[in-house]
Amino acid sequence: MTAFRTVRGVALRLQLIVNDEQVGAAEGDTVAAALLASGRWTFRRDEAGAPRGPFCLMGVCQECLVEIDGTPNRRACLVPAVNGMRIYCG
Numbered sequence: 600m601t602a603f604r605t606v607r608g609v610a611l612r613l614q615l616i617v618n619d620e621q622v623g624a625a626e627g628d629t630v631a632a633a634l635l636a637s638g639r640w641t642f643r644r645d646e647a648g649a650p651r652g653p654f655c656l657m658g659v660c661q662e663c664l665v666e667i668d669g670t671p672n673r674r675a676c677l678v679p680a681v682n683g684m685r686i687y688c689g
């Protein structure tokens with residue numbers, strides 16, 4: 600039996616690589632949910648270098664853009680987390 604780390608009773612069965620660090624995620628999480636649950640609030644920087652993070656969580660505002668598996672500008676709130684996914688943000 601494999602033991603998974605749990606957060607508030609939810610097993611983190613997925614492992615993502617975020618900025619070269621391992622981050623646990625629950626099955627059914629979006630990338631945005633996994634990043635927020637791991638304490639990451641800055642997903643990108645604007646032209647002036649100010650931190651930006653998710654706002655609408657439904658694909659409209661585009662404040663949650665991150666690089667996923669080498670593809671830039673993916674809306675993290677719309678992409679389901681997949682085991683082994685490599686994400687760059689902040």
Ligand code: FES
Pocket residue numbers: 652653654655656657658659660661662663664674675676677
């Ligand atoms: S949080 Fe608004 S598009 Fe993702």
